[in-house]
Amino acid sequence: MAGELYVVGFGPGSPSVRTPEAVEAIKAADVVIGYKTYIELISDLLEGKEVVSAGMREEIYRARKALELAGEGRRVAVVSDGDPQVFGMAPLVLEMASRLDAPVSIKVVPGVTAALAAGALLGAPLGSDFAVINLSPLLTPREVILERVRQAAAAGFVLALYNPIDKQLVREVLAVLRQIRGGGTPV
Incomplete structure (x- = not known):
């Protein structure tokens, strides 16, 4: 059984x-x-x-x-x-x-x-459009991750970033966000 x-x-x-x-x-x-x-x-x-x-x-x-x-x-x-x-x-x-x-x-x-709990804790609930992006390069190529971040940032989505295990990739993601959204975007 x-x-x-x-x-x-x-x-x-x-x-x-x-x-x-x-x-x-x-x-x-x-x-x-x-x-x-x-x-x-x-x-x-x-x-x-x-x-x-x-x-x-x-x-x-x-x-x-x-x-x-x-x-x-x-x-x-x-x-x-x-x-x-x-x-x-x-x-x-x-x-x-x-x-x-x-x-x-x-x-x-x-x-x-975690994304919803963090939004609530920070006083920034994810109440409108948002995107959740996995930053782990274990199964997804780095360039694919960066392109997803570019597209979501350009579309104006609030981003929830999971699995920031690769410090260099995180730096690259932050650079992309600054380039597209400017320095005034909270991260």
């Missing part, structure tokens, strides 16, 4: 912004799988749970393990910070489940995204 797999977004870190549905999905799970730091952030919800943690860049392992355990009839929660659909585990898990024809029930449990 196939189990259940929840792909859960627990928000940007603070317990105060976890959704009730996310908390319930994690509490209902037999096994919780996540990046080591994410597991630490939700440790208050993990008593009595089997926990599988892995390092950064081990997303394929986490997705495969979740599908394997759910396929054995377990109730599994794969956790992501923010929302699992926004540079999180949901796309990978769903794609892998489809490719493997995994006989598992999968439910995505949305969470509060």
